[in-house]
Amino acid sequence: KEKIEFTTEQQALMRVITDAYNKHQIPQDVTKKLLQDQYSTEENFLLLTEMATSQVQVLVEFTKNIPGFLSLDREDQIALLKGSAVEAMFLRSAQALNKKMPIGHTEVLEERIHKSGISEEFIKPMFNFYKSIGELHMVLEEQALLTTITILTPDRPYVKDQPAVERLQENVLDLLRKMCVLHHPQEPQYFARLLGRLTELRTLSHYHAEMLASWKVNNHKFTPLLCEIWDVQ
Numbered sequence: 001k002e003k004i005e006f007t008t009e010q011q012a013l014m015r016v017i018t019d020a021y022n023k024h025q026i027p028q029d030v031t032k033k034l035l036q037d038q039y040s041t042e043e044n045f046l047l048l049t050e051m052a053t054s055q056v057q058v059l060v061e062f063t064k065n066i067p068g069f070l071s072l073d074r075e076d077q078i079a080l081l082k083g084s085a086v087e088a089m090f091l092r093s094a095q096a097l098n099k100k101m102p103i104g105h106t107e108v109l110e111e112r113i114h115k116s117g118i119s120e121e122f123i124k125p126m127f128n129f130y131k132s133i134g135e136l137h138m139v140l141e142e143q144a145l146l147t148t149i150t151i152l153t154p155d156r157p158y159v160k161d162q163p164a165v166e167r168l169q170e171n172v173l174d175l176l177r178k179m180c181v182l183h184h185p186q187e188p189q190y191f192a193r194l195l196g197r198l199t200e201l202r203t204l205s206h207y208h209a210e211m212l213a214s215w216k217v218n219n220h221k222f223t224p225l226l227c228e229i230w231d232v233q
């Protein structure tokens, strides 16, 4: 049985990333609203664009807490944010859906998301991804580290100094690998499965512009920030 040791740097990294991740309250707000009322497709679209816009703002704050991120080239910081914002949003949505809820709440939430106005062709791939995240039963630290690894993806478009991003990502990958052994000792392949979800996440995120454009509303209005980050309009 492998004895897991964390260096002082790794303990500090874990604490900083988990604290920053916990500051993010948006998923609870959306869940609460969706469970409270049944919205029209227009209201759902507006809710999504509002939540996604504030999610981008929270994501920027979160990345500032990733040790070393602010020392990266300024344009590379923007390229990493732009390249990961949609994935981070879907990851957060998956985690919101898979949160422990009172009996029957998850079913209501799923039903309302199914009926929110999203075009049928995207329901299956989206829920397949949500289910595959749910099956992993990630602890909070693993969720926070997985989001960080998504942000620190070196091969995003327009990243100039990829090795610098790789170095930061490697630290977080090493920490996540240890956390996986610690929290899932019976599943030696757990870490590999977790990283495999990032491939599924990237594929799902390729559809995001189409998912939005095909939302069953007459007028697809986006905020300036979403137009910037989400390649829409």
Ligand SMILES: O=C(NC1CCCCC1)[C@H]([C@@H]1CCCCO1)n1c(-c2ccc(Cl)cc2)nc2cc(F)c(Cl)cc21
Binding pocket: 026, 027, 030, 031, 034, 044, 045, 047, 048, 051, 052, 055, 089, 092, 093, 094, 096, 097, 098, 109, 112, 113, 116, 118, 208, 211, 212
């Ligand atoms: O607002 C959402 N997600 C936010 C985004 C910022 C971070 C927190 C979660 C949307 C909702 C869906 C219903 C209509 C209103 O939007 N959403 C999506 C979703 C996201 C992108 C597209 Cl294109 C389609 C659906 N999947 C969700 C799963 C969930 F469990 C919950 Cl609570 C909400 C979810």
